[in-house]
Amino acid sequence: EKFKDGLTKTRDSFVGKMNDLVKNYRKVDEEFFEELEDILISADVGVHTVMDLIDELKDEAKSRKISDAVDIQPLISEKLAELLQKSEEETKLNMQDNGLTVILFVGVNGVGKTTTIGKLANKFKQEGKKVLLAAGDTFRAGAIEQLEVWGERVGVDVIKQHEGSDPAAVMYDAIQSAKSREADVLLCDTAGRLQNKVNLMNELEKVKRVITREIPDAPHEVLLVLDATTGQNAMSQAKTFGKATDVSGIVLTKLDGTAKGGIVLAIRHELDIPVKFVGLGEGMDDLQEFQADQYVHGLFA
């Protein structure tokens, strides 16, 4: 239900246009597919993804001898689902059964990184896990305080140093604390400035090295947080971060605030990084594990 609500804007725009399309073009022809192409692109599905999708639809329509526009609708949702379908393993977080799980969050400022950390902390806490936060964004003014606000709200501790301190040192501290307190999960914030890409990426690498030195197979996840409302900008951020570090999954935030929820498809198809969570609001409970069937259902239902 949450998923459905979160996709309201995308669905209203997408389904509205689709219904008009089917009404206007009774028959599936070249023009029909061109219109469909426009609709998908305007939902930020991404040009490459749309082209592939349209090609497949054309082939499929031909081989199944579909000529009525109404009959092609179920085919579209079927193809979208196929595009998103990945093994469940891939979208599940890599949690350690015994010992500490370290999750690193990366992404540019304003995408919802702190909020996502807060929401996940809450989710883990509700599962009975012992959670600790690491205030690794020592660069942005107010970032540490903001994480502390979430820490208080959820009821978990934040390991921090002062603004401007070395993020790698914060991580070292956080891991020692997590070990001595026998925490289950350590959620690590990082700085998100992109003005100086080289510095940012060097800093990320240094942070990762410190973590790996303390716990050889950590970080267990590197989650890239992207803002769905920024559309193709999110795509280019994903490419930049993907080049600089091993991103294991994506959290797509603010899906509730955009009619361009098709970005999920573009990410899946063009980057091949699994979307693991989606943000569907500003509240503590507004984070959902991503499930392809729910997503497609949310688009059409």
Ligand code: GDP
């Ligand atoms: P950060 O700079 O990446 O840490 O971003 P913040 O966590 O501070 O989030 C920036 C703004 O986006 C805040 O106002 C959040 O409340 C808002 N936000 C974060 N996630 C979501 C979401 O899933 N939906 C909506 N509607 N707002 C969100």
